[in-house]
Amino acid sequence: MKCLIIAAGRGSRLKHNKPKPLVKLLGVPLIERVIRTAIEAGADDFFVVVGYRAEEIENFLKELSRKLSVPIKSIRNERWSELENGYSVYLAKDYINEPFLLSMCDHIVDAEILKKLTQCRVEDGSVYLAADVRKGFEFVDIDDVTKVKLDGDVIVDIGKALKEYDAYDMGVFYCSTAIFDALGEAIREGNSSLSSAIKILGKEKRARVCPIDKGFWIDVDTEEAYKKAERHLLETLKKKTDGPISRYVNRPVSTFLSRFLVRFNITPNQITVFSFIISLVAAFLISQKSYLSLAIGGILAQLSSIVDGCDGEVARLKFLSSDYGAWLDRVLDRYSDGLIILALTVHVLHYNFSLTVVVVGFLALLGSFLVSYTAIWYDELIKRKNLKVFRIGRDLRIFLIFLACLFNIPLLILIFIAIIMNLEALRRIIVVY
Amino acid sequence: MKCLIIAAGRGSRLKHNKPKPLVKLLGVPLIERVIRTAIEAGADDFFVVVGYRAEEIENFLKELSRKLSVPIKSIRNERWSELENGYSVYLAKDYINEPFLLSMCDHIVDAEILKKLTQCRVEDGSVYLAADVRKGFEFVDIDDVTKVKLDGDVIVDIGKALKEYDAYDMGVFYCSTAIFDALGEAIREGNSSLSSAIKILGKEKRARVCPIDKGFWIDVDTEEAYKKAERHLLETLKKKTDGPISRYVNRPVSTFLSRFLVRFNITPNQITVFSFIISLVAAFLISQKSYLSLAIGGILAQLSSIVDGCDGEVARLKFLSSDYGAWLDRVLDRYSDGLIILALTVHVLHYNFSLTVVVVGFLALLGSFLVSYTAIWYDELIKRKNLKVFRIGRDLRIFLIFLACLFNIPLLILIFIAIIMNLEALRRIIVVY
Numbered sequence: 001m002k003c004l005i006i007a008a009g010r011g012s013r014l015k016h017n018k019p020k021p022l023v024k025l026l027g028v029p030l031i032e033r034v035i036r037t038a039i040e041a042g043a044d045d046f047f048v049v050v051g052y053r054a055e056e057i058e059n060f061l062k063e064l065s066r067k068l069s070v071p072i073k074s075i076r077n078e079r080w081s082e083l084e085n086g087y088s089v090y091l092a093k094d095y096i097n098e099p100f101l102l103s104m105c106d107h108i109v110d111a112e113i114l115k116k117l118t119q120c121r122v123e124d125g126s127v128y129l130a131a132d133v134r135k136g137f138e139f140v141d142i143d144d145v146t147k148v149k150l151d152g153d154v155i156v157d158i159g160k161a162l163k164e165y166d167a168y169d170m171g172v173f174y175c176s177t178a179i180f181d182a183l184g185e186a187i188r189e190g191n192s193s194l195s196s197a198i199k200i201l202g203k204e205k206r207a208r209v210c211p212i213d214k215g216f217w218i219d220v221d222t223e224e225a226y227k228k229a230e231r232h233l234l235e236t237l238k239k240k241t242d243g244p245i246s247r248y249v250n251r252p253v254s255t256f257l258s259r260f261l262v263r264f265n266i267t268p269n270q271i272t273v274f275s276f277i278i279s280l281v282a283a284f285l286i287s288q289k290s291y292l293s294l295a296i297g298g299i300l301a302q303l304s305s306i307v308d309g310c311d312g313e314v315a316r317l318k319f320l321s322s323d324y325g326a327w328l329d330r331v332l333d334r335y336s337d338g339l340i341i342l343a344l345t346v347h348v349l350h351y352n353f354s355l356t357v358v359v360v361g362f363l364a365l366l367g368s369f370l371v372s373y374t375a376i377w378y379d380e381l382i383k384r385k386n387l388k389v390f391r392i393g394r395d396l397r398i399f400l401i402f403l404a405c406l407f408n409i410p411l412l413i414l415i416f417i418a419i420i421m422n423l424e425a426l427r428r429i430i431v432v433y
Numbered sequence: 434m435k436c437l438i439i440a441a442g443r444g445s446r447l448k449h450n451k452p453k454p455l456v457k458l459l460g461v462p463l464i465e466r467v468i469r470t471a472i473e474a475g476a477d478d479f480f481v482v483v484g485y486r487a488e489e490i491e492n493f494l495k496e497l498s499r500k501l502s503v504p505i506k507s508i509r510n511e512r513w514s515e516l517e518n519g520y521s522v523y524l525a526k527d528y529i530n531e532p533f534l535l536s537m538c539d540h541i542v543d544a545e546i547l548k549k550l551t552q553c554r555v556e557d558g559s560v561y562l563a564a565d566v567r568k569g570f571e572f573v574d575i576d577d578v579t580k581v582k583l584d585g586d587v588i589v590d591i592g593k594a595l596k597e598y599d600a601y602d603m604g605v606f607y608c609s610t611a612i613f614d615a616l617g618e619a620i621r622e623g624n625s626s627l628s629s630a631i632k633i634l635g636k637e638k639r640a641r642v643c644p645i646d647k648g649f650w651i652d653v654d655t656e657e658a659y660k661k662a663e664r665h666l667l668e669t670l671k672k673k674t675d676g677p678i679s680r681y682v683n684r685p686v687s688t689f690l691s692r693f694l695v696r697f698n699i700t701p702n703q704i705t706v707f708s709f710i711i712s713l714v715a716a717f718l719i720s721q722k723s724y725l726s727l728a729i730g731g732i733l734a735q736l737s738s739i740v741d742g743c744d745g746e747v748a749r750l751k752f753l754s755s756d757y758g759a760w761l762d763r764v765l766d767r768y769s770d771g772l773i774i775l776a777l778t779v780h781v782l783h784y785n786f787s788l789t790v791v792v793v794g795f796l797a798l799l800g801s802f803l804v805s806y807t808a809i810w811y812d813e814l815i816k817r818k819n820l821k822v823f824r825i826g827r828d829l830r831i832f833l834i835f836l837a838c839l840f841n842i843p844l845l846i847l848i849f850i851a852i853i854m855n856l857e858a859l860r861r862i863i864v865v866y
Contacts, residue, residue, distance in 0.1 A: 324866055327810055331862060334806055338799035342792065349788060355779060358791055362778070362798065366771040369802045373767055376809060377760055429764060433757060 001118065002096050003043035007031055007105035008051030008080040008088045013222050014106075019053040021105040022060055023226075026233055026317045027262025030220060031057070031105045032064055036319050038101060039070065041114035046072040047095050048105070049088040051080025084193040086183050093180040099123070100175055107171035108229055110215040117174045117210045125178040127201055129155065131167035131209035132217065139218040139228055140168055146195065153209050155202040158195045167209055170217050178206060234259060237313045240386075241379045246309070246395035254309030261314050268315035268322075271307065272329045278304035279336035286343035289350040291408050298405020301340055305398040308333065333394065334372055340401060341365045341417070348411045357411065364414045367421025368397060374428040381432060389431070392424040434551065435529050436476035440464055440538035441484030441513040441521045446655050447539075452486040454538040455493055456659075459666055459750045460695025463653060464490070464538045465497055469752050471534060472503065474547035479505040480528050481538070482521040484513025517626040519616050526613040532556070533608055540604035541662055543648040550607045550643045558611040560634055562588065564600035564642035565650065572651040572661055573601055579628065586642050588635040591628045600642055603650050611639060667692060670746045673819075674812045679742070679828035687742030694747050701748035701755075704740065705762045711737035712769035719776035722783040724841050731838020734773055738831040741766065766827065767805055773834060774798045774850070781844045790844065797847045800854025801830060807861040814865060822864070825857040 011020030021031035028036075035046060046065075050057045058074045065072040073095065077088045089102065099122045101114065113130055120128040131148050132140070147165035149157035158169065173179075179197060186196035201207035216236075218229045234255045242251060261271070278300055285297030311329055315321040345361030371393060382389060397417060404413030444453030454464035461469075468479060479498075483490045491507045498505040506528065510521045522535065532555045534547065546563055553561040564581050565573070580598035582590035591602065606612075612630060619629035634640035649669075651662045667688045675684060694704070711733055718730030744762055748754040778794030804826060815822060830850060837846030 327865060328862065331803065331807055331858070334803055335799065338795070338802070342795040342799070345791065345795070346788060349791065353786070353788075355782060355786075358778065358782065358794075359775065361791075361795070362771070362775040365795065365798060366768065366775070369771070369806075370764065370767055373802075373806060374764055425764070429761065432760060 001043045002045045002047065002098065002100040003035075003038045004089065004092050004096065004100055004102045005031065005034055005038075005046065005048045005105050006085055006088045006103070007057060008049050008054075008077040009085065010052045010081075011106060011221070014220065014226060015223060019056055021050075021057055023220075024263075025108070025220065025226065025229055026259065027314075028318055029060065030108070031061075033108055034103055034105055035064065035068070035070075035072070037109065037111045038103065038114060039068065040111035041101070041118060043101055044070055046070060047075055047092050048072060049075045049077050049091055051077040051088070083187075084191075086186060086194040086197050087192040089194055089197075090180060090183040090187060090192075093177070093183075097177055099177075102173040102175050102179075104171040104219070106220045107217065108220060109170060109172055109217040113170070113212050113215045113217060114172060116212065117172060120174050120208075120210050122174055122176040124206075125176045126206040126208055127176060127179050127182075127198065128174045128208050128210045129198065130170040130172045130174075130212055130217075132170055133167045133211045133213050137168070139216065139225075139232065141219065141222065141225060144221060145169065145219065146171075148209060150209060153211065154205045155198055155207040155209060158198050158202070167211065170212065171219060174210070230259070233317060237316060240383055241391065243391040243393045243395040245399040246393075249399065250306045250309050250395055253306050255313060257307070258310045258313035258317060261310055262317050266314070268311040268318075268320055268325050269328060271311040271314060272325065272332060275304050275307040275311065276332040276336055278307060279340060283336070283339040283343040286340060286405065286410075287346040289347070294347060294405045294408065294410065297343070298402045301398055301405070302402035304336065305395065305402075330372075334369065337368050337372065337394065337397070338365055340398070341368060341414070344401065344410050344414055348414065352411065357414075360411070360414050360418050363418035363422065367418055367423075367425055368394075370425035371397075371421050371428075374425055374432075378428050378432060392420065397421065434476045435478045435480065435531065435533040436468075436471045437522065437525050437529065437533055437535045438464065438467055438471075438479065438481045438538050439518055439521045439536070440490060441482050441487075441510040442518065443485045443514075444539060444654070447653065447659060448656060452489055454483075454490055456653075457696075458541070458653065458659065458662055459692065460747075461751055462493065463541070464494070466541055467536055467538055468497065468501070468503075468505070470542065470544045471536065471547060472501065473544035474534070474551060476534055477503055479503060480508055480525050481505060482508045482510050482524055484510040484521070516620075517624075519619060519627040519630055520625040522627055522630075523613060523616040523620060523625075526610070526616075530610055532610075535606040535608050535612070537604040537652075539653045540650065541653060542603060542605055542650040546603070546645050546648045546650060547605060549645065550605060553607050553641070553643050555607055555609040557639075558609045559639040559641055560609060560612050560615075560631065561607045561641050561643045562631070563603040563605045563607075563645050563650075565603055566600045566644045566646050570601070572649065572658075572665065574652065574655065574658060577654060578602065578652065579604075581642060583642060586644065587638050588631055588640040588642060591631050591635070600644065603645065604652055607643070663692070666750060670749060673816055674824065676824040676826045676828040678832040679826075682832065683739045683742050683828055686739050688746060690740070691743045691746035691750065694743055695750050699747070701744040701753055701758050702761060704744040704747060705758065705765060708737050708740040708744065709765040709769055711740060712773060716769075716772040716776040719773060719838065719843075720779040722780070727780055727838050727841065727843065730776070731835045734831055734838070735835035737769065738828065738835075763805075767802065770801050770805065770827065770830070771798055773831070774801060774847070777834065777843050777847055781847065785844065790847075793844070793847050793851050796851035796855065800851055800856075800858060801827075803858035804830075804854050804861075807858055807865075811861050811865060825853065830854065 007021040016023045022029045061072045075091050117130045146160050146169035147162040148155055148167045150166040182197035182200045198207045220226050220229050237255050282297045282300035285293045341364050348357050440454040449456045455462045494505045508524050550563045579593050579602035580595040581600045581602055583599040615630035615633045631640045653659050653662050670688050715730045715733035718726045774797050781790050
């Protein structure tokens with residue numbers, strides 16, 4: 001599927017020293033987000049109309065095309081400052097002669113919405129606009145958004161100033177090539193806005209909406225919208241399978257860190273390894289005899305558990321998720337778990353060298369491991385059946401170890417982990433059954 | 434899809450006190466195997482023509498219908514001893530008026546073959562016979578098999594006595610209702626065999642073959658064929674992901690045991706739990722100080738590892754496989770692994786109570802866990818990419834522990850496991866990458 005993106009305007013309301021399409025939102029330039037999302041929705045051939053600071057954007061797109069292995073063709077609009085956005089679309093008429101996706105460069109839209117939109121039938125020469133029918137959708141800037149007045153699903157009027165309207169223009173269209181004819185007509189009449197062409201098609205009942213009532217989208221037009229978008233994307237990092245400590249302690253801190261980390265050229269796997277190294281240092285310190293060492297080790301263990309959330313977050317924010325990355329993270333987590341429990345056992349053995357302590361340590365490791373081992377299927381089940389369960393997992397375990405190290409009760413926590421984790425494993429055997 | 438099964442004949446060449454359809458092959462009656470395989474291939478409504486010892490078979494089918502939750506209707510053929518098998522098929526004409534699968538009750542055929550057969554287009558009033566085109570297929574009884582002479586894929590002659598032929602009749606057909614008209618015609622002419630009807634349709638180019646050149650099938654007609662079928666089914670229990678000890682030591686013994694176990698009403702999960710209990714006893718014995726106890730514990734550990742293969746085998750042989758069963762097996766294996774390594778560590782600590790031994794024991798446990806943990810994805814990868822790797826896994830680990838217990842070198846094996854298993858986990862991290 002071909003995808004046309006309009007990135008010619010100045011976008012002066014978002015204060016920034018870069019051209020707007022290249023402004024990074026959580027580490028990823030707006031236009032890259034739009035392109036990556038369109039790829040997820042099935043687009044595989046891109047045309048981008050550029051005008052303001054065209055060369056910078058063209059260079060970026062060349063590099064991006066290579067990185068993503070998809071063709072991205074830049075089309076220059078030399079008249080971007082005098083004509084409206086419809087003229088930019090019109091310039092693509094010689095490149096596209098089949099139904100295509102049309103998107104503004106600054107509208108962040110869930111891939112699911114694009115998928116729904118591209119299921120519309122445009123073969124009969126019509127144009128579909130994704131339109132939000134939710135009243136008071138929190139991410140809409142009511143003064144600035146383009147409104148749509150409908151008759152059924154046919155667009156009868158469109159514009160920012162409409163007093164009466166039925167839906168909000170989401171800035172993404174699925175078009176037949178009829179749009180080019182309508183644009184030609186509008187431009188000849190002196191109206192070079194996309195809305196003018198839509199109105200012309202609407203009169204022939206060929207401009208319709210694809211009504212959207214769920215999912216996220218936003219027009220990143222102002223500083224405020226930019227911040228809202230950032231907040232929302234960070235919000236989506238929470239997972240259904242997050243345990244209580246993850247949810248209320250680790251996640252808030254790790255998303256704060258991730259927001260910072262995305263600015264740099266750090267890969268998720270590097271973060272995974274870094275978090276693992278912290279936990280190795282933690283294990284070493286915990287295994288020493290002194291309380292001070294134990295306490296610092298405990299703090300580092302908890303820190304490692306927090307940083308461990310960042311790899312996945314950065315991966316999702318920067319579209320860098322990989323099966324291998326998720327796998328490596330899991331495997332190294334198991335090593336880190338095992339070594340920290342070994343370290344705790346060794347620490348206790350310094351004071352109380354008995355077979356009982358060894359057995360308790362082993363059972364703590366066994367239970368912890370079984371909880372992680374069963375998690376692979378258990379989490380799947382929780383997600384699929386949308387179960388509400390108090391999830392006893394790694395987040396809670398490490399947090400309790402952290403507290404126990406601070407309060408100098410390492411044997412107690414080993415006994416506690418040995419009991420709780422094995423009981424949890426047993427519970428999962430029953431729940432899954 | 435409807436499925437018609439012919440089970441009216443006497444089948445006297447297979448010596449048995451039960452009627453042939455009820456003769457168990459590895460714990461499952463022949464007709465149940467045929468029905469379950471047809472279900473796998475998409476059938477969901479069954480008709481079985483019975484004659485010889487009809488009542489016994491009918492009672493069995495009633496029970497089976499309830500167990501499998503599929504309708505199974507018995508049709509009585511009172512003239513089974515005077516007419517041939519075509520008459521049995523003919524009796525189903527009032528029940529079936531759409532394309533259907535037709536199978537003999539004593540032909541064991543891979544579900545994949547049935548799936549291929551039912552992809553043939555019979556809407557034009559034709560009949561397709563699954564026909565094996567492999568010369569010298571080892572499971573064919575060349576004197577007894579029905580042969581087919583072809584012109585392209587059209588059947589020009591069919592019979593046991595053909596001197597020249599191109600393929601073997603596999604005893605399964607995908608039929609349009611045209612088969613009933615042809616049978617009526619054949620029966621009026623005094624020929625009540627299915628082959629006569631096929632010849633009639635062949636003349637009109639409406640009897641064709643679906644050529645099969647891979648997969649297993651057999652006509653369980655004689656004692657010899659019965660044994661061959663049994664051997665083959667046991668052979669299929671080997672897994673691509675079996676490690677070396679599994680393949681050459683455990684699997685031969687466990688399939689021998691499974692062949693015995695399928696005769697009883699024992700569920701796979703019961704075998705899983707039984708194997709786990711053996712390993713608990715093994716762990717207890719190994720943890721004691723005496724050599725004798727260690728040696729017996731080692732033997733029991735290896736025995737448990739062998740019995741652990743039986744649950745899956747019995748499940749597959751008796752169509753009792755379940756996700757939960759496979760999962761429970763894995764989870765209990767981890768406990769058994771952990772407890773045996775703990776027991777070995779405790780045994781060594783009786784003689785050499787040092788921190789080093791504790792650390793070695795922990796690392797052995799950690800490495801073993803990681804190998805099992807990574808196996809979930811690693812085995813998937815091996816299967817998908819068909820990799821040939823020397824698989825270091827549980828089978829080898831338990832076998833080495835068994836040997837070490839016999840030779841009284843528990844510390845050495847702990848050190849060895851700690852090194853090898855952690856290296857293997859590391860190797861997997863690299864291989865998966």
